[in-house]
Amino acid sequence: MLLASAGEDSLAQAPAIKIGLLLPYTGVLSVQGIDTTNGFELYLTKIGRKAGGRAIEVLKEDDEAKPDIALTKIKKLVERDHVDFLVGPVSSVVAVAIRSYVHEQQTPLIVPVAFTRVLTSPQQASPSIFRIAETTDQSNYPMGAWMMKNTKYRRVVVMATDFVAGRHAVEAFIAGFKAAGGEIVKEIYPPLNTPDFAPYLAQAGAEKADAVYAWFAGADAIRFVKQYREYGIGEKMPLTGHAVLVDDTIMPAVGDAALGIVTMGSYTSTLDNPENKAFVAEYDKRYKTWPSRYSDAGWMTLELIAQALDDLKGDLSHRDKVREALKNALPKLKTPRGHLEFDQYRQVITPIYVTRAEKVGGRYVNTVIERIPNVRQEDVWGWWNKK
Incomplete structure (x- = not known):
């Protein structure tokens, strides 16, 4: 019991997990960015703002769906804020622009929306990029x-x-x-x-x-x-x-x-399964509207990260283990969309x-x-x- 208590105290004293959201909150694609964030925050509330025994801190940056701004903002999240995970973007142009930086920095990026086909192609796939959105x-x-x-x-x-x-x-x-x-x-x-x-x-x-x-x-x-x-x-x-x-x-x-x-x-709010019905009800209760494909993406992104954190017991000290945990977490989830898996390029296999x-x-x-x-x-x- 003493050992267990010591372990729990250690986790409780560990710094918060930092997740950086790189999404458009202004401009023509702001609706997608806001909806993605709404789904993400709804799941964050569901899990009590913690996973793997550690608190979760969320940092948001508006990329305006512009590549140059996105590069500046992602560098801030990684180099100044030292986030543990990145979430985004919505724009495929932005996804292409930040791909090399993410690959070099090796900070795990979960892509909820941007669906350009090249991002998870054999030529461009990165061990640090995981996409839950379908490709074009x-x-x-x-x-x-x-x-x-x-x-x-x-x-x-x-x-x-x-x-x-x-x-x-x-x-x-x-x-x-x-x-x-x-x-x-x-x-x-x-x-x-x-x-x-x-x-x-x-x-x-x-x-x-x-x-x-x-x-x-x-x-x-x-x-x-x-x-x-x-x-x-x-x-x-x-x-x-x-x-x-x-x-x-x-x-x-x-x-x-x-x-x-x-x-x-890949998603509509009318999908007839228990997980989606529960998700729609929770979303409607909080936001007074039904979720969109972007809301589902935000929810599922944090669901994936939280499952990986639980499997890792909050230990992010080994990057290879973090990436493996993310890949293995997806088929464990009961998502509103149905059963999902990643392929060898970390691209979702989806209905x-x-x-x-x-x-x-x-x-x-x-x-x-x-x-x-x-x-x-x-x-x-x-x-x-x-x-």
């Missing part, structure tokens, strides 16, 4: 085959934000759609933070296509979906895309313009869900049409990764 390939490439099998869409226009995540997302869809026998009739890439999509919608409307597949996120998604409905081409060419287009967090702002849009992604935007009980939600289990990045990267 994992939820866009399968949509091509799904559309060919389940809809009458054979000729499609693609539209996406002209930056890394947007282009990578629709490039994956294009590859999957063409592989299944579909035809892409036009590609349109408006710049980030476009206020008026009318010129781009005019280009799409001029094409003889069956549907539009789109990737826009945050404030851009709200404007795009509403203007798409207002422009009146939805009857001719139904709007489809990746889940960020009508994510749960922006649906109230989009309103009825979102109804009927079919998308594909992917096809959903339709609907209004249920006065709330805008994405209801599940189909579940595609255990999607690996290696299953869907053959169109570009030849190694």
Whole structure:
């Protein structure tokens, strides 16, 4: 008993675990950053702000979704604040920009949102980077085959934000759609933070296509979906895309313009399992709204870190053991998304869900049409990764 007490006292006296959040809290992607933080903080409250017998201290930095600012902020977190774990980013451009620094510093980075395909490719994967978000390939490439099998869409226009995540997302869809026998009739890439999509919608409307597949996120998604409905081409060419287009967090702002849009992604608040129902209830109680894919990502990020800390009994003195604990922790979790594992590149293997935007009980939600289990990045990267 004396030995046990001594051990407990030692842990109690140990310094707090420092976790640095590098997320956008201002700018066009701020919604994603705030929602990710909300999910993270909800799980932090659930575990009493401690794991592995040690208190958890959270430090937040606004990267503004800008690479230069992100590099400055991450260096502060690592070199001045001496954080034990990093969480972020949202922007794929930022993820690419900070990758080498994280690899050199060896501070574990858990990526909850940024999903550029290159980050966990064989060429760029780092032992210190763990991603729980699906890649651009994992939820866009399968949509091509799904559309060919389940809809009458054979000729499609693609539209996406002209930056890394947007282009990578629709490039994956294009590859999957063409592989299944579909035809892409036009590609349109408006710049980030476009206020008026009318010129781009005019280009799409001029094409003889069956549907539009789109990737826009945050404030851009709200404007795009509403203007798409207002422009009146939805009857001719139904709007489809990746889940960020009508994510749960922006649906109230989009309103009825979102109804009927079919998308594909790794999470929706309507998933029918006990863990998700409990998560949705807790989130709704605290924030008076349902969680988004970003809220789920924040929750699951800390769930992963906390499990690793418990397995390590709070001992972070060996970096290799910390990385191994993070990798081994994921399949132990009962997440709102379902059973998950990491592949050899520390990229999540995840179910992917096809959903339709609907209004249920006065709330805008994405209801599940189909579940595609255990999607690996290696299953869907053959169109570009030849190694």
